[in-house]
Each structure stands twice: as structure tokens, then as C-alpha cells.
Amino acid sequence: MAISRIEELIYGVSDIRECSDFLENWGLIKLEETSEGANFKTLENQIVSLRLIGDVSLPPSHEVGSTVREVIWGVDSLLDLDKIYKELSSDREVISGSDGTIHSQDDSGNYIGFKVSNFSEAKVHKNKLNFHEDIARWNETIWPQERATPIRIGHVVYSIRSDGNWEAAEFYIKRLNFRLSDRSKDGGTFMRAEGSNFHHSIFLFHRQGTKQYFNHVAFEVNSFDEIMTGGQYMLERGAESVSGPGRHSLGSNCFWYFKNPCGGDIEYFADMDRLDDSWEPRYWEESPPYARWMVGEDVLTG
Ligand SMILES: [Fe+2]
Incomplete structure (x- = not known):
């Protein structure tokens, strides 16, 4: 399935x-x-x-x-x-x-x-990056677009009650064949759909205990530049930044979150960990920090 x-x-x-x-x-x-x-x-x-x-x-x-x-x-x-x-x-x-x-x-x-699924292939340019001796771009410049064009919806996050949070996650794992990527006892459960290799397709976030609501949706963009140009474009049009830009600990993705008038928050992300079935799920007694680095205040968006 x-x-x-x-x-x-x-x-x-x-x-x-x-x-x-x-x-x-x-x-x-x-x-x-x-x-x-x-x-x-x-x-x-x-x-x-x-x-x-x-x-x-x-x-x-x-x-x-x-x-x-x-x-x-x-x-x-x-x-x-x-x-x-x-x-x-x-x-x-x-x-x-x-x-x-x-x-x-x-x-x-x-x-x-x-x-x-009614999938159609996205045509996006290949990023060529030059880091130290890892040179992919010779005699070419980088000129990022002024705004983002999301490639795909990558994941959704629900805030759920901490009571029964593991059973709530098991529904996806046992009944729908999702794969467990990371789980922290005090934070939540990251899972990927069987046919996806992104670190998570869904995150069930239970840290807040009793609150239950749609937390956020995340859209993958083609580069870290696009997170920044897209985020800047949103700021200039009055959008409210919630957290970021930064890089998450779990999933390793770069992110920038905004308040979404449609409900919950909305995230640009790029450079997430990709996993296959050789990944060993990790269990954390205590959640690792929300981000490895981040601009601005630490706001938990899951
Ligand atoms: Fe996210």
C-alpha cells in the first residue's frame, strides 16, 4: 500500500x-x-x-x-x-x-x-556549488531568483496530546506502513511515508501536552538561497516570520517558518536528510535542540 x-x-x-x-x-x-x-x-x-x-x-x-x-x-x-x-x-x-x-x-x-497520486515531474535547475575543493561551478555565476517556487509539499505536522502519543504514531507505522525516522519521548515522532525517502513526511508533536491543532505544512524549495529569497519576499509583503532561518537538528533541513493566514504555520525547507530502509530509527529520551543554528529567537514549531 x-x-x-x-x-x-x-x-x-x-x-x-x-x-x-x-x-x-x-x-x-x-x-x-x-x-x-x-x-x-x-x-x-x-x-x-x-x-x-x-x-x-x-x-x-x-x-x-x-x-x-x-x-x-x-x-x-x-x-x-x-x-x-x-x-x-x-x-x-x-x-x-x-x-x-x-x-x-x-x-x-x-x-x-x-x-x-497525480505526480508530475518538476523541472528545476541543478544547483552547482563551490565549497573548498568540491567545485561544481567553473566560469559560471549564481544569480538566484527573487522569490521561491515550491517544488513539493514535503511534510505536515500535527500537534497532538501527549497522552497516547506513541499509539497515535503507531497508527501510521503499523496501519499505513510509515517508517520511523526519529522519536523523542518528550517531543514527538518523525515518520516518512513508505514511498518517500525524505526524513519525514509527517511529524506528530506532543511536547505541548494537551493542545491539539494543525501545526504546519512544509514546502521544499530548490536551494538555501530560495529559502532566503522566498522568505525575504514574504517579509516584504507583510508576512510574519515565526522562526528561522536556521537548520534543524532532526532531519537536518534548513528552514524558515511563517504564520499562515490559512491556519497554522508554513515552512520553506531545503537540504533535508534522505533515508532508505537501512536507516536505524533513533530514540531520544530528551529531544535534541530544535536547531543547530538559527537567526532570532528559539520558537518551537516542531
Ligand atoms: Fe517542518
Whole structure:
């Protein structure tokens, strides 16, 4: 049942125009916008969908205000979809939508769905970097673009209750074949989808204890430069920086987080650890520091 990636993210928002403008500035490609909603895509054709908060087609939320209402995971084939349907039907409600997407909930009550992935290859330039004796660029200059263009949605993060946090993570590992990358007893659990080699596709963050909400979504960009140019572009358009830029300890990715009017935070990232099944999951009694280095205050965003 190979889940390869996040296929679609569905937000319920109170102000379509504000959120749509924000995502356009973020660098996503706008597909359509009406007074009822808007759709955007990444270069790899993952969809970010905005709908009005009162839209009756949205699943309910345990949060008040704009937030993510459903995360749809992409799978390889209809056969995979069928396997997931059978697996989850054994102990919870699974609904088949008219477009073939199936909908259910994880063990924390977050609404999740599954559909066959509609991947398209992103065409991005190859970065050539010169470090010490490792020279990839001769007689060429670097001239970064003034803004970012996200390649893909890399991961989502939910803040969950610390009670039962391991069982909440096990749902993804045992029922959906996610792989454990890193887990800290006091922080959370990083997991990657079976068909992905990024350090994490999902992080369940339980440090805050009792709060339960959509924490953030992260978009991979093509270079550290693009984190900086994209972040600067957002700042100039009034976006609020939450933490960063910096480099995380777990996952090793460079990051920069902003407040997202659609709900939760939003992250540019690049240069994350890539893992295969030879990686030994790490268990930490105490979380390593949030970042190896970071500009500004230390704000825990997971
Ligand atoms: Fe993140």
C-alpha cells in the first residue's frame, strides 16, 4: 500500500482573498479562484485547496478559525487504495467519495484521505556549488531568483496530546506502513511515508501536552538561497516570520517558518536528510535542540 506523498491539503478559511494572495506570494501556482474557494498546485502537482470555513463539504475540525481540515495522501495505484480501505475499515469509518478518494480519521481524530497520486515531474535547475575543493561551478555565476517556487509539499505536522502519543504514531507505522525516522519521548515522532525517502513526511508533536491543532505544512524549495529569497519576499509583503532561518537538528533541513493566514504555520525547507530502509530509527529520551543554528529567537514549531 505504498503511500508516496501528500497529495492534497484542504483548508477551511475565513478569508479566501487574503489566503489566496498569501499562497500566491508563497510561490504556489494558482489554478482557480472564486468567492467560494481557490486551488493551487506545486511544481510536482500537489494541490492546496482553500474553501470557505462554513463549507458543508468540509470535515469537522477540533479547532476554531482557519485551519487544515483534511490531508489527502497519494498512493501508487487503485490496488493500494483498496488495501487501505480494507485495512482501515476493520476499526473505523471509511467513506468513498464520488471521485474515488477515500476518507477516514487517524488515531488523533485528524481527518485524512487517500487517492491515487497525480505526480508530475518538476523541472528545476541543478544547483552547482563551490565549497573548498568540491567545485561544481567553473566560469559560471549564481544569480538566484527573487522569490521561491515550491517544488513539493514535503511534510505536515500535527500537534497532538501527549497522552497516547506513541499509539497515535503507531497508527501510521503499523496501519499505513510509515517508517520511523526519529522519536523523542518528550517531543514527538518523525515518520516518512513508505514511498518517500525524505526524513519525514509527517511529524506528530506532543511536547505541548494537551493542545491539539494543525501545526504546519512544509514546502521544499530548490536551494538555501530560495529559502532566503522566498522568505525575504514574504517579509516584504507583510508576512510574519515565526522562526528561522536556521537548520534543524532532526532531519537536518534548513528552514524558515511563517504564520499562515490559512491556519497554522508554513515552512520553506531545503537540504533535508534522505533515508532508505537501512536507516536505524533513533530514540531520544530528551529531544535534541530544535536547531543547530538559527537567526532570532528559539520558537518551537516542531
Ligand atoms: Fe517542518
